[in-house]
Amino acid sequence: MTYDVAIVGAGFSAIALTINLLDILPPEATIAVIGDDPGFGRGTVYRTEFYLHRLNVPAARMSIFPDQPDDFTDWLTSRGKAVSPDAFASRGDFGLYLRDRLASRLRAREHRARLDFVRAKAVSCNDGQGDGISFVLDTGGSLRARTVVLALGVGSAGLPVASDRVSAAARGRIIENPWTMGWLSHVGRNNAICVLGSGLTMIDQVLSLRARGHRGQIRALSRRGLVPIPHLDRRSEPVAVDLPDGAELSQVLHALRRSADDVADWRSVIDGLRPKTQALWQGLTMAQRSRFMRHAMAWWNIHRHRIAPDVHRKFQALVADGTVEVEAGFLSGIHDDGDGVRVEYRPRGSQNATTFIADLVVNCTGMEKAGIRHSPLLRTMCDLGLIRIDELGLGIVVDKTSRVLGDTQLQNAGLFAVGALTAGQFWEITAVPDIRVQAKRIAKAISAELHVAEGRATRRA
Ligand SMILES: Cc1cc2nc3c(=O)[nH]c(=O)nc-3n(C[C@H](O)[C@H](O)[C@H](O)COP(=O)(O)OP(=O)(O)OC[C@H]3O[C@@H](n4cnc5c(N)ncnc54)[C@H](O)[C@@H]3O)c2cc1C
Incomplete structure (x- = not known):
């Protein structure tokens, strides 16, 4: 069969879009969500069960629905977890909220579009010149849809150093994707850890290590050594900034x-x-x-992108007692060193390289840019001319309606992207308050193009 809509991805972007589509599409329409995530609907960030993995956006701004701002805080209250609108709830709770809201749509079986979840990774696709785009799945099957939305999130950016500067023997001690939280259970209590990156993911991983009993030295290395600043305990009201038109x-x-x-x-x-x-x-x-x-x-x-005040306090206590050192520097190599690895870098402002001997290196640099390098599917789509990399390498080229602009003119298919992949066009499009607006607009555009005739939905040419 050919689905009316396929969403590729299984994180917040995919779920926000799915919910909006279920609310707006006729019961005759068919939707498939292709996702390889074990925490379906919670993506990488919201499937954590660790309480200190907190939202970095106040609860009052985390509703899935831009026009129902209290939806998440109401949900928390209904679960006996009431927080003030300015508080920072746990990310795990937000993941449960997403699943609950989706489940409530799924229960209305007769009044909604058909929705199939396909647990798979889309690894390749055809050129989209026939009746829609057909995806090859890593489970061996394929799936075709007339309208496709790419909701792939950011993916792992790879190590911030050329691969020939990383010795093969050292690779076994490098955690390239810390979101597969399983690595934490292999860390020795006194292991020395080098974290690459000093942003939100670094803070998450450091706090997870501590919670699991790790007491060794941690060095976080990033080009500028900058760490997220906390929100205030009491939020101040936003102040509109007066900007001249066409300001430089x-x-x-x-x-x-x-x-x-x-x-x-x-x-x-x-x-x-x-x-x-x-x-x-x-x-x-x-x-x-x-x-x-x-x-x-x-x-x-x-x-x-600030962090919850108490998360910041916990992190600063580790810096103050010397457990964590954050250093600004440029990574130049990672080599085997017998029982550990030798991380070589040049501290910012210095001419001379230095080293840190670590038991493990954890790459936490991935969340800045979506890019396409990490994704075989996106690379194929690029080769086929279905998508183009944006000029700054932030993601792919889309217009202001989130419609993908490739080299090839698709005849019978529509192609959209949502979330971080569209940062070249929108820049601020990685957090819930922005993605939820985009997801709603895309759902409306898809709905406007679906033509329902004789009990069957088709895409308007
Ligand atoms: C540590 C951290 C904390 C954050 N905290 C907040 C916060 O408090 N509030 C906030 O608003 N934002 C926060 N963010 C931003 C966050 O990224 C977004 O809120 C949101 O999770 C983005 O969802 P997404 O679906 O676009 O991407 P993701 O969550 O990355 O999901 C993408 C999904 O697509 C799947 N996928 C990828 N390729 C394929 C393929 N080929 N086939 C099938 N499936 C595929 C992936 O496995 C993944 O499940 C945080 C980010 C980080 C890193």
Whole structure:
């Protein structure tokens, strides 16, 4: 059969879109969700069961539905887990909320579109020139759909060093994807750990290590050594920033600094910019975007993607007692060193390389860019001309309606992307408050193109 819609991916983006489609498509429509995730619907981030893995967005902003802001806090209350709207709930609870909301749609069997979950990874596809796009699954089967939405998330970015600078013998001591949490149970109590990256994933992994009884030395290495800044215990209201029309990047940054000087806390200025961020990004030239990424992105990320205050306090206590050291430097190689690995790097500002001997290296650098390198499916789609890599390598080229722009003109199929893959067009599109809006818009666009005739849904040409 040919499905009306296939969603490839099984994280928040896929589930938000599925729920919106179930709410809007006629019962004759058919939807398939292809996902390889054991925590179906919770993706990489929300299937954790560790309480200290907390949301970094206040509960009041984490509803799946942009027009029902209390939906998540109401759900928490109904489960006896009421929190204040400004609090940071656990990510595991958010995952359960997603599954609950999906389950409530699934129960209305007769009134909704058909939905099939296909537990598989889509590894390849055809050129989409026939009746839709046909995907090859790693389970051996195939699946075809007339409209496809790519919801693949970020994937692992690979090590931040050339592969010939990593000795084969050292590879067994490198955890390339820490989200397969199983690696934690193989860590010795006093093992020395080198974490590559100093962002949200690093903090998650450090706290997980501690909770599992690890007491050894941890060194986090990243190019700038910047760590996410905490939210305040009491949130201040966002303040709208006055920006001149067509402002240059430097003018925007100046305006931000000026506004921050005028308020009690700079966070309210960053939060006030949020509704304008996508439009600001779209107004920048490619050269300006590239400059922003080189010089300001790391700073922007730590100010913008903040962490829960008590998570920050726990992490800082580990820094203060010397358990964790965060260092700015450039990784130059990872080599076998008998019982461990020798991590070679040049500290920022120094001419000389130095080394850290570790039992394990954990790569936590993956979440910055989606890219396509990690995904055989996306590489195939690129070779076939179905998708194009965006100029800054953030993801793939989409228009402002999230429609994928490839080299090939698809005749009978529609192709959209949601989430981090679309960062080249939207920039701020990795967190729930932005993805939920995008998912709703895509669902509406798909619904408008579906033509229901004689009890069967087809795609309008
Ligand atoms: C540590 C951390 C904490 C975060 N905390 C928050 C937070 O508190 N609030 C917030 O709003 N955002 C948070 N984020 C951002 C988060 O990434 C998004 O909220 C959200 O999880 C993105 O969902 P996604 O579905 O786009 O991607 P993912 O969650 O990565 O899901 C993509 C899914 O697609 C599957 N997939 C990939 N390729 C294929 C294929 N070929 N075939 C089939 N399946 C495939 C993957 O296995 C995965 O299950 C956090 C991110 C990190 C790293």
